[in-house]
Amino acid sequence: MQSFFETELTKLKKRILKMLDLVDIQLDQAGQSLLNPDFELVDAALKNENQLDKLDIKIDKLCQRIFALAQPVATDLRFIMSSLRIGNEIERIGDITLDIISRSENVRSYSDVLKEYKINKLLKETIKTNKRISEAYSNNNNLLAKEIFDSCKQLEETCNQVFNEIIGEMTKKSQVITIATDLILIVRNIERISNHMENIADSIVFVVEGKRLKHS
Amino acid sequence: MNRNTKDIIITLLTAACVLLILFVIIAILVITLIGGWKTLSWEFFTSFPTHGMTKGGIFPAIVGTALMTLVMTVAAVPLGAITAIYLAEYASEKSVLAKTIRFAVKTLAVVPSIIFGLFGLGFFIKFVGFNMDRIFYSGNLHWGQPSLLWASLTMALLTLPIVIVSVEESIRTVPRDMREASLALGATKWQTIRKVVIPGSITGILTGTILAISRGAGEVAPILFTGAAYYLADIPDRMSDQFMSLGYHIYIMSTQSTNVDETLPIQFATTLVLLLLTFSLSMVAVILRYRIRKKANR
Amino acid sequence: MKDPKDSKVFVKDLSVYYGQNMALNSISMEIPEKKVTAFIGPSGCGKSTFLRTLNRMNDLIDSFRAEGEVKIDGINIYQKNIDVVNLRKKVGMIFQKSNPFAKSIYENVAYGPRINGIGDKKNLDEIVEKSLKQAAIWEEVKDRLQSSALSLSGGQQQRICIARTLAVNPDIILMDEPASALDPISTSKIEELIHDLKNFYTIIIVTHNMQQAARTSDLTAFFYLGELIEMDKTRTIFTNPAKKQTEDYITGRFG
Numbered sequence: 001m002q003s004f005f006e007t008e009l010t011k012l013k014k015r016i017l018k019m020l021d022l023v024d025i026q027l028d029q030a031g032q033s034l035l036n037p038d039f040e041l042v043d044a045a046l047k048n049e050n051q052l053d054k055l056d057i058k059i060d061k062l063c064q065r066i067f068a069l070a071q072p073v074a075t076d077l078r079f080i081m082s083s084l085r086i087g088n089e090i091e092r093i094g095d096i097t098l099d100i101i102s103r104s105e106n107v108r109s110y111s112d113v114l115k116e117y118k119i120n121k122l123l124k125e126t127i128k129t130n131k132r133i134s135e136a137y138s139n140n141n142n143l144l145a146k147e148i149f150d151s152c153k154q155l156e157e158t159c160n161q162v163f164n165e166i167i168g169e170m171t172k173k174s175q176v177i178t179i180a181t182d183l184i185l186i187v188r189n190i191e192r193i194s195n196h197m198e199n200i201a202d203s204i205v206f207v208v209e210g211k212r213l214k215h216s
Numbered sequence: 217m218n219r220n221t222k223d224i225i226i227t228l229l230t231a232a233c234v235l236l237i238l239f240v241i242i243a244i245l246v247i248t249l250i251g252g253w254k255t256l257s258w259e260f261f262t263s264f265p266t267h268g269m270t271k272g273g274i275f276p277a278i279v280g281t282a283l284m285t286l287v288m289t290v291a292a293v294p295l296g297a298i299t300a301i302y303l304a305e306y307a308s309e310k311s312v313l314a315k316t317i318r319f320a321v322k323t324l325a326v327v328p329s330i331i332f333g334l335f336g337l338g339f340f341i342k343f344v345g346f347n348m349d350r351i352f353y354s355g356n357l358h359w360g361q362p363s364l365l366w367a368s369l370t371m372a373l374l375t376l377p378i379v380i381v382s383v384e385e386s387i388r389t390v391p392r393d394m395r396e397a398s399l400a401l402g403a404t405k406w407q408t409i410r411k412v413v414i415p416g417s418i419t420g421i422l423t424g425t426i427l428a429i430s431r432g433a434g435e436v437a438p439i440l441f442t443g444a445a446y447y448l449a450d451i452p453d454r455m456s457d458q459f460m461s462l463g464y465h466i467y468i469m470s471t472q473s474t475n476v477d478e479t480l481p482i483q484f485a486t487t488l489v490l491l492l493l494t495f496s497l498s499m500v501a502v503i504l505r506y507r508i509r510k511k512a513n514r
Numbered sequence: 515m516k517d518p519k520d521s522k523v524f525v526k527d528l529s530v531y532y533g534q535n536m537a538l539n540s541i542s543m544e545i546p547e548k549k550v551t552a553f554i555g556p557s558g559c560g561k562s563t564f565l566r567t568l569n570r571m572n573d574l575i576d577s578f579r580a581e582g583e584v585k586i587d588g589i590n591i592y593q594k595n596i597d598v599v600n601l602r603k604k605v606g607m608i609f610q611k612s613n614p615f616a617k618s619i620y621e622n623v624a625y626g627p628r629i630n631g632i633g634d635k636k637n638l639d640e641i642v643e644k645s646l647k648q649a650a651i652w653e654e655v656k657d658r659l660q661s662s663a664l665s666l667s668g669g670q671q672q673r674i675c676i677a678r679t680l681a682v683n684p685d686i687i688l689m690d691e692p693a694s695a696l697d698p699i700s701t702s703k704i705e706e707l708i709h710d711l712k713n714f715y716t717i718i719i720v721t722h723n724m725q726q727a728a729r730t731s732d733l734t735a736f737f738y739l740g741e742l743i744e745m746d747k748t749r750t751i752f753t754n755p756a757k758k759q760t761e762d763y764i765t766g767r768f769g
Contacts, residue, residue, distance in 0.1 A: 005766075071725055073752045073764045210754030308576060393613040397675070400571060401626045401682055402603030411629070416616050 005070050012062055012083050013138070019055050019090045020134045022048055026097040027127045027193075031120055033104040034186075035111070045101045052094040059087040078210060082203035086137070089196045089203075096189045096196075103189075106182045113179065117162050122190045125155050129197050136204050145204035149213050152198035159191035248491060252484030260485060265447065269469055270478040274486050279451045280364075280459030281493070284443070285433045287368035287455075288375065292432075293425055295372075296379030303380070304387040305409055325377035329437040336370030336442035337362075358456060365455040367443025371432045378428040386420020387413055419505045426501035430494045436463040446472075462490045522547040522686065522716045523568065528582035530563055532575065537563045539740045540582070545733075550708060550717045552731035552748065554724055556768065559737040561720045565688050568718065569605040570598050586686070603630070606679035610691040612671035614663035614678070619646075619655050622663045622674055626682035641681050649677035650707050669700025676707065687711065689719040693726065705730050724764055728752050736760045 026048050029041050063084045066072060072080055100123075107114065114120060129148060136144040163184055170180045202213045259273055266272035299317065307314035345359035345366065353359075390413050398408040414421070436444075445458040446468055452459045466486050469479045521544035530538035538560045545551050553561035566572045567584060570591060583590045591601055603626075614622050623642045632638060642659070646652040651673040655666070663674050672692060679687060689708075693701040708717055708730050721727050727734055728748060735745035736759070744751065744760045755761045762768050 073724075073728070074755055074761045076765050077753060391613070393609060393611065394615060396571065396574070396609065397613045397615065397678075398625070399574070400569065400602055400607040400609075401629070401678065402599050402601075403625075403629045404599050407629050411625070412615055 005066070005072075005076075008062065008066050008070070009076065009079065012059065012066070012080065015055055015059050015062070016083050016086055016090070017134055017138060019052060019059075019087060019094075020130060020137070022052050022055070023090055023093050023097065024127065024130050024134075026052075026094055026101075027123065027130060030097050030100045030104065031123045031127070033101045034108055034114060034120055034123070036108070042101060045098055049094050049098050052091055056087050056091040059083065075207065078207045082207045085203050086200050089200050093193050093196050096193050100186055100189050103182050103186055107179055107186065110179050113176075113183070117166065117183065117187075119162075119183070119186060119190075122155070122159060122162070122187070125151075126190060126193050126197065129155070129194070133197060133200055133204075136201065140204070140208050142205045142208035145201040145208075146213065148201040149198055149205070152194045152201065155194040156191050156198070159187050159194065163187045163191070245491070248484055248488045250484075252481060252486075252488045255481045255485035256488065261489075264449070265482075269447070269482070270475055271482075274462065274465060274482070274489065276448055276451050277460040277462045277465040277486065278489070280444075281433055281462045281490075283364060283452060284368050284371065284439065284459060284461060285429060287364065288371040288432050289425075289429055291369055291372035292375045292379055292428070296376050296428075297383050297421070297425075300380045300383035300387060301409060301414075304384045305405070305413065321377045321380050324373070325381070329374060329435055330440075332370055332374045332438040333440050333442060335373070336366055336438060340366040340369055341442060362441065362443045362445075362458055363456045364443055364452050364459050367439040367459070370438045370442045371435060374435060374438055375428040375432040378431060379425055382424020382428065383417075383421050386417035386424060389420060390416040419508050422504050422508070423501045426497055426504075430497035433497070434463050434490060434494055436461070436467055439464060462486055462493070466490065521545055522587065523718075524583075524585040524588075526583040526585075528564075528567065528580065528584055530560075530567060530572070531577075531579040531581075533577040537740055538567075541742045543735060543742060543745055545716065545718060547716050548712060548714070549732040550712050550719060550730055551733045551735065552727035553718070553720045553735050553737060554722070554727050554763075555737035555743075556763065557722065558739075560740040561735075561737045562690055564737070565690055565718065565720050566607075568686070568688055569602050569607055570596075571602075571607065573598065603682050604684055605686045605688060606682065606684035608672070608675055608679060608687065608689045608692045611695055612668060612675050614666075614671050614674050616662070616664060618660045619663045619666075619674060620659040623677050623681050626678060630682065642677075645677040645681040646674075648680050648711070649673045650703065650710070651677060667700075669696050669703060672696065672700070672704060673707070676704075680711075684715065686716045686718065689717065691721055692719065694722065701726070736763060738763070 026045060029045055029048075033041055033045075063080050066080055070076075129151060132144060132148050135141065136148060166180050166184050166187065170177055170184075199214075205211075205213050261273060261278065262275050263273035264275055299321075303314055303317060307317075341360060341362060345361065345363075348359040349355060349357060359365075394412055394416060395408055398412045399405070403411070439461055443458055444461045444464040446460075446464075448458060448460055466483055469483045469486070470476065523543075523545035525541055525543050525545075528538060528541045529536060541564060553565065555561050563572065567580060568586070568591075572578045572580070580592055582592075584592055586601075586605065589596075615625065617625070620642055623645050624638045627638055627641050632641070643652065643656075646655060651670060654670065655674075663671060666674065676687075676692075693704045696704065705726065708719065711717060712732075719727075719731065731748045733745065734748045734751040736743045736751065736755075736757075738759055744755060744757045746756070751760060752764060755764065
């Protein structure tokens with residue numbers, strides 16, 4: 001028989017995991033929207049985004065309530081603080097993913113260019129990372145979170161490289177500028193997504209160890 | 217029967233008991249009053265008995281009782297108070313001395329008063345007094361006979377247990393945390409007793425002492441062989457003198473006077489005086505207690 | 515590691531017995547000067563016993579026995595020739611249930627100075643006023659100093675007890691659950707007071723109310739079953755304690 005407090009903590013965890021699920025779907029749809037020329041998923045994506053926003057607000061309120069009523073300390077305190085943070089980060093990821101989906105209209109016809117720069121592979125990486133985040137958060141697995149942290153940094157490196165390559169192409173061949181603009185923005189978005197995931201991993205480590213990976 | 221009925225029955229029984237007691241008290245007062253009030257007068261209080269105790273006053277008895285009570289108080293109260301303080305504050309529960317003292321006090325408290333009288337005779341007079349005479353008065357009879365001193369000391373023994381018990385009880389009512397507060401401020405144990413415990417229990421101490429005194433004032437048996445006299449021409453002016461006492465006077469007049477019927481009014485009047493004396497002592501205790509309590513709660 | 519002489523109270527391997535029962539098991543700790551140190555732990559864990567060893571109030575219990583060292587300002591207070599009466603002037607104590615004497619407010623506060631030989635009225639008046647001001651109750655009682663201390667409310671009585679302790683000018687003030695019998699407003703007044711007093715006195719407080727320990731103290735020591743489990747800065751104990759037992763206790767997951 002759980003205490004009221006424990007129930008609230010479980011509720012909080014479930015909501016974060018639900019958000020991660022939604023982002024999973026969102027990212028998957030982003031990948032699809034880049035591949036599939038007949039793809040018309042913006043509406044569904046918008047609905048998803050709406051849900052993410054709502055969940056974020058609900059999580060905010062839940063955390064407020066727990067803080068006020070239970071005066072949590074130590075691990076509980078860190079868990080709630082981190083969940084609040086993670087919720088925000090996921091909401092941003094959702095936003096960014098939506099941006100990719102809306103931009104994909106312009107670039108999806110250029111499938112060979114997309115293939116050349118392995119944009120989809122980059123996106124798949126984030127999907128994989130998102131799933132690993134769900135696992136690390138669910139199990140308070142700080143070791144896994146540290147791995148995620150490192151792999152995010154790597155992905156960001158890669159994105160940066162791709163970004164520079166495309167810029168290089170833009171300077172050489174001016175006719176690719178229109179698509180290139182959208183491309184670099186998509187790559188930047190993926191980089192930002194990875195960055196937010198890095199922050200989430202950092203927060204998970206904080207729950208368990210009480211200190212941050214960043215700035216340490 | 218149901219609970220309400222039980223309640224009513226108990227209430228009625230209690231009321232009946234109270235009424236009975238009140239009735240007895242009032243009866244005593246009324247009888248004494250009726251029998252004696254005519255005899256009360258200024259002369260009665262200030263003159264000696266005359267004509268074989270059938271006329272005159274009870275002045276020497278009043279003085280005698282007063283003096284005996286005074287000496288008894290001086291002997292019993294300080295000793296009793298110190299013993300009580302020792303028992304309450306210093307003695308550990310397990311100490312042999314404390315246990316012995318308590319046992320002695322309990323035993324003394326139930327000894328019949330006549331035994332005290334016999335003890336006074338045998339110890340104070342026949343032993344202490346006699347040996348004092350041998351040492352200081354070369355055998356001449358001075359202390360080895362009934363006197364104010366020996367009677368008062370004997371009476372002191374009787375009231376001692378009462379003083380000890382009531383003082384100890386009042387001291388124990390002072391809550392432990394007040395003592396702790398005093399000690400925690402850096403007071404010594406004696407300072408704590410002097411400035412916190414005793415002031416905090418003073419009502420109880422005074423009440424108990426006064427009740428002990430009023431008990432002693434009325435007792436007759438202990439002074440029978442130790443100092444009370446049937447008739448003295450003068451009031452005592454030294455400790456070795458004998459004295460007259462109200463209680464003894466009543467006894468004498470009702471059993472051994474030349475004409476019991478004629479002395480009846482005087483008996484009633486003397487009884488009335490004795491009652492008034494004890495009553496006023498109790499009233500003093502009540503008033504003192506009230507005033508001290510008022511002062512503490514202001 | 516600080517030199518032990520710098521800490522106000524330095525305890526080494528203190529074990530306390532009541533007859534055959536061991537109440538404290540080899541406690542070692544340092545308590546710094548002019549800070550608030552809180553002792554927390556479940557009932558019966560020994561925190562109050564430990565507090566009372568610091569002013570030797572446990573001596574009042576016949577079966578009490580202490581082993582080890584308790585050094586205050588470098589002097590072991592359990593050595594043979596210590597003047598316990600003097601110690602208690604230096605280390606004052608506030609009790610869980612306020613216990614003012616059945617005397618006037620003035621006499622309560624003047625009690626300490628009087629037993630120390632200060633009889634001069636002007637001197638006493640000054641001390642009483644200063645102490646009542648320090649205890650943040652002067653304004654409330656200054657016009658009724660001669661009235662009985664027992665006529666005040668619980669929270670006010672407790673502040674009188676604090677003023678009474680301050681009047682003897684201690685270095686260290688021990689507080690044994692000082693606000694546990696008080697309502698929230700009185701409690702917060704006492705906590706504010708503690709906050710002000712720590713600028714002048716070293717304060718050690720036992721509390722079973724963890725939020726109070728969290729709000730008022732600089733350091734927190736967690737006791738369990740007669741042992742010192744963990745002691746650290748309060749913010750560390752409440753955000754990231756080192757020992758699981760501490761974590762379990764403060765998050766309420768005990769037992």
